[in-house]
Amino acid sequence: MLKQEILSKNQQIVLDYIEKVNEPIKAYSILHNVQKKGIKAPLQVYRALDKLVEIGKIHKIESRNAFVACKNSNCQISKATAFSICESCEEVSEISDSKLSKYLKNFQDKAGMKFNKYNLEFFGLCKKCSIK
Amino acid sequence: MLKQEILSKNQQIVLDYIEKVNEPIKAYSILHNVQKKGIKAPLQVYRALDKLVEIGKIHKIESRNAFVACKNSNCQISKATAFSICESCEEVSEISDSKLSKYLKNFQDKAGMKFNKYNLEFFGLCKKCSIK
């Protein structure tokens, strides 16, 4: 089968909401906010999230147990992700830097492991929070 | 106060166990295994883990919610961590590559964020699992 292009009902509901809020959001927060659309149980959210992550529509911010919509149009599969995270205001941005991604894709570890995916999270202070 | 060098009782118990098992281990698994040492509640484990992470004795593998002892002697504070993770056998190794760490420490994102920490997780197949 080709990469899925048409989303199922629940997948679309969850994706629509994540894209609308435009910031990292947690699974149970999604649940509360889509209950009016008919989604009632955590599993319905988690199943949609799993699929959306798999096809690269969203990413999981591992250190925060939160999900964000992909902002990187050429990132159709979540195999090479990088984020900046402000430890003060919790703002998260997806980093799109071709030199960085090239460097990491080509990285060879000494143990000879074959990598097919990476996730990188930078932490610090965003511009706004630096001033304060 | 200077960087803590002497660990408290619970911190030492938890660290000893993590160093002994020598692979990523989860908080509740630690709890079960140190109960004979007198640690009874999750919170006692989590508090020790928090401190051990803070001082760089252990690291959290975010994608696995698991903890490993630091193998990188010059990594006294968990500010720059990189791991390789086998998606088949779940073996985890801490990557110690000065070029990589230099590259990431110097990385400047376009939004002008000031980074003070990063965590990188590579996923793939270890040598053993590649053969199968």
Add this chain to the structure above:
DNA sequence: TACACAATGTTATATTATAACAATTAACAC
């Protein structure tokens, strides 16, 4: 001693995520 702070002990609870199973719907070959 007195103070501040770190660590402990304990109970309860919050948060995040999955198991198990039945029912329904979509995709596709014939």
Add this chain to the structure above:
DNA sequence: GTGTTAATTGTTATAATATAACATTGTGTA
């Protein structure tokens, strides 16, 4: 269309991960 398969959904219950709140004890230091 029929049958077959896989994907998706619905539902209840439960597992796994993590923190809140509060009282107490230990430790370093002025």
